[in-house]
Amino acid sequence: MTFEHIKPHLPWMTLLALTAIVGIADTNFLLPANLISMSADIVPLFIMALGMTFAIYIGGIDLSAQSVANMTTVIATVALPTFGLGAAVICILAGLFLGAVSGFVTTRLLVPSFISTLAIGGVAFSTGQYLSGQRALYMDATLRDNSFGWMVGKSFGIPHELFIGGALVLIAIFIQNRTTFGRALKAVGAGEPAAVASGLNVRRIKILAFAISGALAAIAGLLFSVKLSGGSPTIANGFLLPAIVAVLVGGTPLTGGVGGVVNTLIGTLIVAVIRSSMLYFEVDATRQQMVFGIVLIIAIALTIDRSKLRIVK
């Protein structure tokens, strides 16, 4: 039994171990009501991480996710009075478009994704600032409940966010495991030269992966703004690092090709437990990012496939 054998099982083992530790320290933690509300709180982050999974699965990264989410909180709030439910469509299209632009810049202009998405993130952030006039905006409560009330209600004691997250994860699993696109993503992530030499349209696949990432970041932003009943160009700040952590802790390495959607689900739960435990152990909110930064480094160091990286700069 070597480390390589254990590695694929590390994520769920970590999740179980952490849950057990926190559960022993604080018996209230394991109460169903607490677990459910913890999961519901993490759904926007999970959706963003789900999108990020597509970018990382092909060996790229999407640093624009947080800014796109920021932007969509503003778009959703601004568009709600005029378009009602249509605001959601606008948000998703905006995310899809910005993601596609990142993909285009990456594949056509050959700008590495960490920089192209960073740049597009800048564009998204500015757009949010411009549309909001750099202020926090609030949704009208009746308008919000008429159009998006279904997103945040409760049925059978289960918050609707969980249904949304569940539906998205099922769709993502289906795409990943059962469709030609999912197979192509895997091929691009695990061996791009072979994918090219098999006649796959690698460019299109990559652009699509970034577009999906953008769209899911937009959905995350939308849900977030509905939950908080408002939008601001900085409201989702602090999401990016945990989202990347969720993907990597889940076992999808930065080099891509392995892991996937289910891993991100586990990874997000790990992030959720870490977050709750920080509350319990009274770690100051300002230090949370510090913890995630450290966790991120550990996760990358453990998961990265060094045979694919000859030089790290």
Add this chain to the structure above:
Amino acid sequence: MYELHKVDKKFPGVHALKQVDFSIGRGEIVGLIGENGAGKSTLMKVIYGAYQPDGGSITIDGKTVRFQNPRQAMDHGIGMVFQEQSLITNLTVMENIFLGFEKQFVKFGVVNWTAMADAARKQLAKVKLDIDPATVTAKLSFAQRQLVELAKVLTLEERIDGDLVILLDEPTSVLAKEEVELLFSLVRELTNRASFIFVSHRMDEVLELSDRIYVMKDGEVVDIVSRDNADIDAIQHKMVGRDVDKEYYREQRQKPYRDNESLLKFDGVSLGQRFQDISFDLHAGEVFCLVGTEGSGREAILRTIFGLETPTAGSVTIKGKPIARFDAQSSVALGVGYVPRERKVEGIVGGMNVFENMTLSQMRNYSSYGVLRIAEEKQLARDWIGQLSIKTPSEFKDCGGLSGGNQQKVVLAKWRSGGSDIMMLDHPTRGLDIGAKEDVYDMVREMSDAGVGIILVADTLEEAIGLSHTILVLKDGRAQQRFECAPGAKPTLYDLVHYMI
């Protein structure tokens, strides 16, 4: 003085060195020849410490040594002059020469450049290179860089006690004829300073320079000849060891191709400086071989057919259809299959299993509305695993874990099962052991019988001659000569080499 005893080296699926004995005396020049894959480079890597042998021992003056890395080998006087030059081109000549050994010129953290330049000049004098040591390496010609590289290795002379052994790996491949002469006379003079191991695939050069020659084949030393009684034909025989054996390349199974059925037509096609004015016709059942040295344009032609390059002139016609847009997707759709040289990089996707790899180029055939029909994929994989006797526990096995020969079969199955009938085989037998090679030869004949047109870039000339119906010899991107290779009337090695170099 430097000896290897029964050195053994195994890699997964390949027995690269089998009980190799090797020795070199003081001031001796020893030649090492063999086909690609014969084990020359593995042997060299063992000698200069990049690989550790699995069995056997290495002795210097009777004392057993063990090198963990090239640096330790250098400390024992073993130096390597690399084929793909190891100089860092944006550093100066002297910085390169003393790279990693600058300490001798450093005082209080500051480099004494004058002292280094003087020392470098002394080294350059050994190789008779009269250049300013402060020149940036990128400005030197290839031949000059080679000499700098040699000078760098010769610094060992001052650094260590004992004898030097210097390996020259294909040192002449980028040199012009006069430069080769100069290098040779220099090496002969330097034998008072060091012994040399000279590796080349150019038989005449090895014969000219070496005192003794080791002939390698399939990981073994099959003969050791001294220069005086060396006979090119005899060595050639030993290197190949089977040119009388027509069975090997399945020559008896070579049938005439259908010359009325053209699959692919090149008409005066050029691609910038890579190749110019190439015309040929590939017919159903034909094995068409492109022969030439590295950089002669063989690979560029393959890449053009596969749609990875767009020609700058001429027309390409596939099955009567002139090609206007060059991309891999359209080529694949037209039935072009590509078995790349870098099997592990471009051939299979490591981390994906056998059936996923087999359908990668033809997912359209195994899906409806973008949803895969996985049961059919698995069935296909099981069929081809049986048909090509691919050694894998199941269709779920990660292709990265298969042996080279079986990976190659997966790649072939991928294209054949998708109905590709224009197959490009780029070094299809590279790095495979004999049995696996023979399997590939069988498959080539089977594809031929089924009416597939094959464009081959072979691993060796013998392979090219043995397998093909037609050979086109290329040199510097231009077609030199065409040979018909009917069984029993095949051209010889020398016929081809004459046009290649």
